[in-house]
Amino acid sequence: MLRREIEAQGAALIGVRHGIAVELTIELGEDAVPAFAARVGDISQGAATVDGA
Numbered sequence: 001m002l003r004r005e006i007e008a009q010g011a012a013l014i015g016v017r018h019g020i021a022v023e024l025t026i027e028l029g030e031d032a033v034p035a036f037a038a039r040v041g042d043i044s045q046g047a048a049t050v051d052g053a
């Protein structure tokens with residue numbers, strides 16, 4: 001679900017790391033981060049967070 005949202009926002013998926021949690025590194029314009037963070041929170045029902053938002 002997050003990969004589709006990343007693509008929909010025009011962001012680039014840079015990397016994925018699997019550990020206790022899955023960490024996605026993306027490249028996204030700074031002005032788009034707040035809306036992206038809100039959307040991620042909504043679609044994950046609060047389970048996913050965006051660092052740097």
